[in-house]
Amino acid sequence: MELSSKDIIGSGGSGTVYRLAIDDTTAFAVKRLNKGTTDRDCGFERELDAMGDIKHRNIASLNGYYIAPQFNFLIYELMPNGSLDALLHGNLSKVKPLDWPTRCKIAVGAARGISYLHHDCIPHIIHRDIKSSNILLDHNMEARVSDFGLATLMKPDQSHVSTVVAGTFGYLAPEYFDTGKATTKGDVYSFGVVLLELLTGRRPTDELFLEEGTKLATWVKCIVEEKREEHAVDTALSCFPVEDVKEVFRIAEKCLELDPSERPTMAAVHKMLEQVNTFHTLISGTLKGGAAADNTLLTTGSGYTCNNRLS
Numbered sequence: 001m002e003l004s005s006k007d008i009i010g011s012g013g014s015g016t017v018y019r020l021a022i023d024d025t026t027a028f029a030v031k032r033l034n035k036g037t038t039d040r041d042c043g044f045e046r047e048l049d050a051m052g053d054i055k056h057r058n059i060a061s062l063n064g065y066y067i068a069p070q071f072n073f074l075i076y077e078l079m080p081n082g083s084l085d086a087l088l089h090g091n092l093s094k095v096k097p098l099d100w101p102t103r104c105k106i107a108v109g110a111a112r113g114i115s116y117l118h119h120d121c122i123p124h125i126i127h128r129d130i131k132s133s134n135i136l137l138d139h140n141m142e143a144r145v146s147d148f149g150l151a152t153l154m155k156p157d158q159s160h161v162s163t164v165v166a167g168t169f170g171y172l173a174p175e176y177f178d179t180g181k182a183t184t185k186g187d188v189y190s191f192g193v194v195l196l197e198l199l200t201g202r203r204p205t206d207e208l209f210l211e212e213g214t215k216l217a218t219w220v221k222c223i224v225e226e227k228r229e230e231h232a233v234d235t236a237l238s239c240f241p242v243e244d245v246k247e248v249f250r251i252a253e254k255c256l257e258l259d260p261s262e263r264p265t266m267a268a269v270h271k272m273l274e275q276v277n278t279f280h281t282l283i284s285g286t287l288k289g290g291a292a293a294d295n296t297l298l299t300t301g302s303g304y305t306c307n308n309r310l311s
Contacts, residue, residue, distance in 0.1 A: 152182050
C-alpha cells in the first residue's frame with residue numbers, strides 16, 4: 001500500500017488520513033494508525049468493533065483494514081466534501097459559505113446517525129468524540145459520522161460506561177469530564193456544541209471566548225436570554241429563516257443542559273430537527289416559482305432576514 005505525503009487529507013494525534021486512488025473513478029480514505037502503545041492499539045480495536053457491521057446512510061462506511069508491522073490501517077469510503085469543520089472554518093468558508101438549507105440538512109443527518117448508534121445498534125455505541133471535524137460530507141452534502149477510535153460499546157441494561165476521560169476540549173460534557181462516566185447524554189451535549197457551530201460559525205475554542213474567559217455555550221445562552229439570536233448567527237449566512245434559526249438555538253440549548261437527565265435523547269433531537277427541516281422545505285417550495293426564489297429578494301415578511309441584517 002503506497003501512501004505519499006502529497007495524498008494526506010487529514011491528521012491527528014492517533015495517525016494520518018490519506019487519499020488512496022485506485023483508478024480514475026475509485027478512491028478511498030485510508031487512516032494510518034500508529035502502533036506501539038496500548039492506547040493506540042485499543043483505538044484500532046475499538047474502531048473495528050464499533051464499525052464492523054454498521055451500514056447506515058449517516059455513518060462513514062468501513063470498507064476494510066490491514067495490519068502491518070508498524071501501523072494499522074482502516075480503509076473508509078472517501079468523502080469528497082471533507083469535514084464540517086473545514087467547511088465552516090477553513091478557506092472555503094469565505095469563498096463558498098454553507099447556506100441555511102445545507103446546514104439544516106447536515107444537522108439532521110448527523111443527528112440521525114448518532115441516534116442510530118445510541119438506539120438501534122446492539123450493543124449501543126457511545127461515540128465520545130462528536131465534533132465538527134468528525135462529521136464528514138459526501139457528494140450530496142449528506143452528513144456521515146466518523147472516527148470511532150474512542151467509541152465505547154454499552155449493553156442495553158447499562159446506564160454508563162466508566163472510562164479514562166478522552167475527547168476534545170470544548171465538546172466534552174461537564175459531568176463526563178468530572179466523573180469519567182461515559183453516557184449517551186455526553187454525546188448529546190457534544191452535538192449541542194456542533195449545532196452552535198453550525199449556527200454561529202464559531203469554534204468552541206474561538207479566540208473571542210478565550211479572551212473573555214467564557215465558552216461558546218455560555219456566550220450563546222446569554223444572547224438567547226436577551227432574545228438577540230440573530231446577532232449570534234454566522235455572518236457568512238447572507239439569508240436565513242428567523243424562526244427556524246431560533247428553534248435550532250432552542251434545540252441546542254436543550255442538548256447543553258448541565259443536568260444530563262434534562263437533555264433529550266438523540267432520537268428526540270433528530271425528530272425536533274427533522275420538523276424544522278420539513279417546515280423549511282415546505283416554505284422554500286412555496287416561495288420557489290416567484291421572485292422570492294432569489295434569496296437576495298427574500299424579505300422579513302416571508303420569515304427571512306437577509307443581507308445587511310446587522311447594519
